[in-house]
Amino acid sequence: MTIASNDARQGASLLYRTMRDFVHSTDDTLPGKFEITKEGIVLDMMAPSGRHELTALRLRKRLEKVMPEEIVAHTGEPDVEDEPEGIMRRPDLMVIAEADMDVDGSFDPRTLVAAVEVVSRSNPDNDWRGKMRDYALIGVPVYAVFDPRTGTGAVMTDIHPTPEGPRYATRKDFVYGEDVTVAGWTISTEGLPRYENE
Known part of the structure; x- marks a missing residue:
């Protein structure tokens, strides 16, 4: 029984490393953004729109104004990876201590x-469902979602165990125009862009 369990873990680890190698081999060669979830590889085919990137920029600037200097709101690479869980994600914005960025390879999600x-x-379900599940599973204590389609969002906190695995217990919804608190820092959502034709 232990041998089968070890074989299953080794097989899952090999499958994950194969998927990770594929994702890394496609960087800058195929359109879209690849991530590894509990279900496998997810591809967001669309390049981020200007409004998507403008939202991320405004959120980064607003957070960095109120956070201590040693904490940053980082956009870009590397990924956040938990190999034992088989998950590799790249958040639009990562709130992280600058000292925790000094690593080779991916960021540890618990930092x-x-x-x-x-x-x-x-692909809105990726943000509202898949990432909400995966970020709790790999131990990211706060997950904030901003939705330019609807001008709404939510902040998830308080990871707790469930039969399906760790999940966020607390969800605070907001509408654009309200102040929102992300990990103890409050910022305005005033003036965040919306997607057209939504």
Whole structure:
């Protein structure tokens, strides 16, 4: 029984490393953004729109104004990876201590203070469902979602165990125009752009 369990873990680890190698081999060669979830590889085919990137920029600037200097709101690479769980994600914005960025390879998700996502027009379920599940599973204590389609969002906190695995216990919804608190820092959502035709 233990041998089968070890074989299953080794097989899952090999599958994950194969998926990770594929994702890394496609960086800058195929359109879209690849991530590894509990279900496998997810591809967001659409390049982020200007409004998506403008939202991430404004959130980064607003957070960095109120956070201590040693904490940053980082956009970009590397990924956040938990190999034992088989998950590799790249949040739109990572709130993290600058000292925790000094690593080779991916960031440890447990060093993040918060993950922030701007909902993609092309695949909103990835942000609202998949990432909400995965970030709790890999120990990211705060997950904030900003949705330019609807001008709404939510901040998830308080990871707790469930039969399906760790999940966020607390969800605070907001509408654009209200102040929102992300990991103890309050920022305005005034003036965040919306997608057109939504």
